[in-house]
Amino acid sequence: MESIPQTEHEINKGPKVIALATLLHVIVSIIVGLRIWVKVHRRLSMSLDDWLILSSFVLQWGLYIGMVLFVEIGGLGRPIIVNLAIDRNRLVIDQKLYFAGQLVYVTAISMVKLSILFMYRRIFPTHLMNIGSMTLGAITMAWWLSVSLVIIFQCDPIHKVFDPFMTTGHCISSYTFFFANGFPNVVTDVAIICLPIYEIWNLQLPHSQRVALASVFSFGLGATITSLVRMLPYIRAEVRTDLDFTITLVDPIWLISLEVGLATICASLPVLSPLLRAFLDSSLFSFCGSRKVHNRPAVLHTVQTIGSRFGQRAMAAGTRRLGHDAVDISLATFERLEDEGKDEGKDDRVNNNATQLNEDGRRKTTDL
Structure with a gap:
């Protein structure tokens, strides 16, 4: 030493x-x-x-x-x-x-x-x-x-x-x-x-x-x-x-x-990403007017919407039937990282939304 x-x-x-x-x-x-x-x-x-x-x-x-x-x-x-x-x-x-x-x-x-x-x-x-x-x-x-x-x-x-x-x-x-x-x-x-x-x-x-x-x-x-x-x-x-x-x-x-x-x-x-999205939707960010989905950073809004097992099929079908509105429905409805147990319920909601829009369109055509 x-x-x-x-x-x-x-x-x-x-x-x-x-x-x-x-x-x-x-x-x-x-x-x-x-x-x-x-x-x-x-x-x-x-x-x-x-x-x-x-x-x-x-x-x-x-x-x-x-x-x-x-x-x-x-x-x-x-x-x-x-x-x-x-x-x-x-x-x-x-x-x-x-x-x-x-x-x-x-x-x-x-x-x-x-x-x-x-x-x-x-x-x-x-x-x-x-x-x-x-x-x-x-x-x-x-x-x-x-x-x-x-x-x-x-x-x-x-x-x-x-x-x-x-x-x-x-x-x-x-x-x-x-x-x-x-x-x-x-x-x-x-x-x-x-x-x-x-x-x-x-x-x-x-x-x-x-x-x-x-x-x-x-x-x-x-x-x-x-x-x-x-x-x-x-x-x-x-x-x-x-x-x-x-x-x-x-x-x-x-x-x-x-x-x-x-x-x-x-x-x-x-x-x-859901946690980050919830944080941006908090009262602090709400005061700044950022509660709207479209004001969130694009990455947080997107990660939740991709890749469900029925997403691509429903989006393609919805686009053919509903045009631009189908994209809005898909982005609002499909949330990624869900367990498979909730997939069927989401699929039904998408189909119900599409059916409702089609019925509304037919009623408007009838009224005219």
Whole structure:
């Protein structure tokens, strides 16, 4: 301890990591809580994408707890020479926490991706979307399985991963491995973000609403960019061999939580649109004259109206029979993210509205 320069003792990035991670997980907790509240408040059943988000959310708190332990017990954010001087066993603890964190991360991010894909299938029940979501879902599961197996069997013997002082056996380069698996991770992210764009662009909506709606589903680019930035320390580690383990891992571990958190927020935004719409319809916004549907931001008005299982059929039929009025009926009546139990009732209301308008038209013609 006495031979270590004082400047090394003063380096400690751990508290900053905990502060940022705490803020992130509080925000994600609020978003997920609001998502569940919207479901309960609207008396909608929990769907598979909701359960996947909840499962990932639990794992994200596991990542947070592991990060706190990494900082407080393993010395993350402090120079490795200081950690070894304090307790030689710290490096063993670091390796165990890092190993567990890797498995939790790949599982959590895979669950979020699958949740988004299942949500796509509910919102856009088309043949193309079914094929695309199933294909990307299979690729995501294959990526999760392959990465998990490599993490588990990265050393021979396996327990060498927990013992950095073990002289026998060998391990693959963890930096090279995570750089290699990061590339397909980013590719699948981009593919999932682009998947609904074609369906959105074919909706019978104004151009501005389609752009606004596409921007909601493109929010996940933040998670993709985070994943790319997270690979930079691994690239530097391949070039330099003098990097400090407990300092180098600060950014990748923090960015892991940020990536999964942003992906969770992205997956929840379409579900939260009724809450945002209700907020804009509150008395505060009513005072400003924004209670009218047409004064809401286009994206909030649009997310609620697309992709019901009968929406395209009813809209097409209504357009043929009622002209411009059919579009107004469809936008006012079709609310996305409803459970299938309410679909039939909505279909009846649309048909009743169409029948009523036809009868009114016939009466007016008779009167003339």
